[in-house]
Amino acid sequence: MNLRTLATAPAAEGRPDARFRFEDAAAYELMMGRWSALVAAPFLDWLALPPGLAWLDDGCGDGSFTEVLLARQAPARVVGVDPAPAQLAFARRRAGTAGARFVQADAQALPLPDDGFDAAVMALVLFFLPDPARGVAELARVVRPGGTIAAYHWDIAGGGLPLHPILEAVRAEGHATREPPSAWAAARPASAGLWHGAGLAEVQTCQIEVSRHFATFDDYWRTAQGSDRLRKLFASLAPAALQRLRERVRQRLGVAHDAPFGLPARVNAVKGRRR
Numbered sequence: 001m002n003l004r005t006l007a008t009a010p011a012a013e014g015r016p017d018a019r020f021r022f023e024d025a026a027a028y029e030l031m032m033g034r035w036s037a038l039v040a041a042p043f044l045d046w047l048a049l050p051p052g053l054a055w056l057d058d059g060c061g062d063g064s065f066t067e068v069l070l071a072r073q074a075p076a077r078v079v080g081v082d083p084a085p086a087q088l089a090f091a092r093r094r095a096g097t098a099g100a101r102f103v104q105a106d107a108q109a110l111p112l113p114d115d116g117f118d119a120a121v122m123a124l125v126l127f128f129l130p131d132p133a134r135g136v137a138e139l140a141r142v143v144r145p146g147g148t149i150a151a152y153h154w155d156i157a158g159g160g161l162p163l164h165p166i167l168e169a170v171r172a173e174g175h176a177t178r179e180p181p182s183a184w185a186a187a188r189p190a191s192a193g194l195w196h197g198a199g200l201a202e203v204q205t206c207q208i209e210v211s212r213h214f215a216t217f218d219d220y221w222r223t224a225q226g227s228d229r230l231r232k233l234f235a236s237l238a239p240a241a242l243q244r245l246r247e248r249v250r251q252r253l254g255v256a257h258d259a260p261f262g263l264p265a266r267v268n269a270v271k272g273r274r275r
Contacts, residue, residue: 024226025062025090031226033064035162036123038210039267040068043123043152046206047271052076053118056142057100058107058135059125063091066100069121079112081105108134115144122151124267126194132185136198143274149200150271153186155207160266162212166224169248173241175233191270200272208269211262217250220263 051074057066060080070078078100082088088102105111107122108131120139129135139149154161156179161167167177184190188205195203214220224230234242255261 024228025084025086027226028087029062029064029090029226031223032124032162033062035210035212035265036061037064037068038212039152039208040065040123041072042208042210043150043267043269044069044072046208046269047119047148047150049073049119049148054116055079056081056110056112056117056120056139058110058120058122058139059128060091060102061087061124063087063094063097063100063102065121065123066091067094067096070099071096075099077101079103079117081107081110081112083107108138110138110142112142114141117143117147119143119148119150121149122153124153126151126153126191127156127180127182127184127186129185130181132182132194133197136194140198140200140274145274147274148271149195149198149274150269151191152208152267152269153191155266155268156180156183156186158266160209160268162263162265163224163227163230165252166221166230166249169245169252170230170233172248173245178229186268188268188270191268195270195272198272199275201275203270203272205268205270207266209264209266211264213260213262215260216258217253217255217261218257220253220261221246221249 053075054077055069055075057069057078057080060066060082063080066078066080080091080100080102083106085104088104091097091102107125108129120143126132143149170177185194192203192205
């Protein structure tokens with residue numbers, strides 16, 4: 001299937017799952033936005049692209065990656081796309097995103113012309129798409145020949161997700177968890193396969209590890225409130241059960257209640273060039 005056919009497949013076949021849309025932008029910023037900003041700098045270093053390019057930030061969320069992109073790359077133009085109005089509103093309010101234009105849209109059906117960007121990226125997005133191949137095809141469609149298509153996503157299978165200690169404890173307590181619809185796409189071989197499948201050249205992958213500082217265990221625990229599912233689970237538990245879950249997480253981390261600590265997290269990154 002060529003890029004045009006894939007990009008224009010009927011939306012009903014891969015409609016985004018509303019359970020994985022983030023409408024509380026402030027909670028998302030605490031949970032993931034700050035992590036994404038930590039990954040952005042080493043990811044852009046790895047891409048090693050010159051300043052002055054036209055960039056697409058596909059699935060820009062609350063603008064955390066967009067802000068770093070504008071600060072580091074001196075781009076000629078940046079467009080951020082996200083399906084959640086609350087996320088876009090948050091992104092527009094960031095002091096460092098004044099030079100970007102933000103558009104509400106689905107990453108699998110971008111309302112953008114062909115060949116309009118020099119580089120297109122997805123930051124922590126690919127595994128949320130019901131049809132990742134369609135999303136990659138859309139990135140390739142809107143990038144000019146010779147341009148760069150890249151992404152980074154949590155190393156879910158390898159335990160690189162920042163919420164991994166909490167999710168492990170939730171499962172150990174007998175509660176169900178739900179992976180994103182395309183968690184398989186976050187693995188390096190799988191994402192490389194998607195890039196090759198879209199006809200991209202010079203495909204490469206790497207892993208990037210970052211660490212985030214937390215002042216206390218409670219500081220980390222609050223980040224889970226950005227997950228609607230975890231927030232509802234916590235609210236449904238009896239106080240004793242919630243305290244037991246919290247203690248299980250703290251013991252998994254091996255940290256004191258009131259001591260600062262650093263938590264590592266890891267992403268898998270992929271890049272390629274449009275032929």
